[in-house]
Ligand code: 13P
């Protein structure tokens with residue numbers, strides 16, 4: 377980092393918020409932020425949303441630069457949908473355990489072993505896996521998309537076995553699951569959650585479907601980050617137990633300041649293990665440098681981009697309900 381200005385060195389004394397605001401105008405940049413970003417980054421983002429909403433924003437923006445404050449698969453999605461834009465990610469090491477769990481070569485072999493299945497893939501995967509998939513889903517669009525696929529169609533679902541398992545149970549669909557997990561949602565403890573529920577017997581629990589079944593089974597609401605945020609605004613009572621990455625609580629406190637939000641605990645009852653280590657890599661300093669230097673930049677080979685775009689376009693169409701059942705079939 378020092379080679380580009382030194383986070384601890386020449387950035388000292390800079391008003392980072394003012395500099396980011398100046399650069400975003402100069403560069404005609406839009407800053408897209410996920411709910412799992414630090415509060416100061418959420419607060420300066422032009423738009424904060426879940427994976428589907430951020431993909432839609434990336435596809436429709438007329439900015440010249442997209443500064444993506446999220447993780448790499450999200451910034452890659454923005455580049456796939458908006459190739460003419462410069463897309464920067466403040467820290468290129470901001471990956472995802474779900475993406476890491478699904479190496480493209482192994483996924484390709486899995487697909488080839490099941491030629492009569494279509495591949496429905498969670499957006500938390502690499503561009504290569506998107507290119508090997510028929511349809512992408514997000515947590516907020518998965519149910520709607522799955523409902524449009526004929527019952528008799530065989531399906532591979534990857535890389536999140538917990539989201540896949542939740543969809544199987546809820547919709548009664550038999551799908552072959554890739555065995556990936558999110559390390560963040562995997563770290564919630566059922567024992568500690570039950571202790572918390574005993575302490576707050578009237579508080580509902582909202583959980584992300586990336587959580588294991590032993591957490592989801594205790595939830596009053598299961599949905600994407602945006603869904604959980606909406607639930608916090610309309611839920612009964614004044615206390616909510618939140619089983620997802622705790623930075624989303626910042627938006628809840630802004631939207632409904634008189635309510636009480638408690639993050640679901642990990643195994644030691646009070647750990648930081650449910651903070652996403654990848655999302656946390658983005659900082660104000662790195663965002664400033666990304667806007668100043670237009671680096672690190674997402675670049676992608678055009679053939680890969682076009683192949684990955686097919687499954688993402690299908691997601692965008694099906695999530696807005698513009699594809700008929702007859703249109704769903706194997707990849708071309
Ligand atoms: P959503 O924001 O789409 O619910 O996804 C959460 C997530 O896993 C981000 O990594």
Ligand code: SF4
Pocket residue numbers: 412447471472473474500558559560561586621652653654655
């Ligand atoms: Fe990946 Fe989990 Fe972090 Fe989301 S919270 S980016 S799924 S590791």
